[in-house]
Amino acid sequence: MKKTYLPLLLILLMVFFESCLTTVDREKPSDVEYMDVSFQGQVLPIFENNCVRCHGSYGGLNVTSYDSLMLSIGNKWQDNIIVAGDAESSGLYDVLTETPQFGIPRMPLDGPYLSADDRKIIQVWLDEGALNN
16 A cells, blocks of 8 residues: 555655746746836846856956947857847847757856846847847
């Protein structure tokens, strides 16, 4: 009789641990609708808090200011670091997603990953034209 509970217990433990490990990756943005996203007021603070340590003056991408970001050459993205009006084609947004497509690992490498809301802010900023506002 005890042996019949063991497989059930193992399955329950696996489901529990799976949900713990993937909670951050599956996080959904809040219900807030982001519009007219400001680079200076919303995007740059995200970069300063999460990216500047590695991408402040090296790493192929400099996110310390709008001008530095736009002049960055990237390592693998070439002209696709910022594709104004198309976040899905932008390397910058790609590395923030759960499964990057450009062959660069998800960022930040040493974690923690950006929140769903922070990723959404960057996505909307790119989709709105990646303006210096």
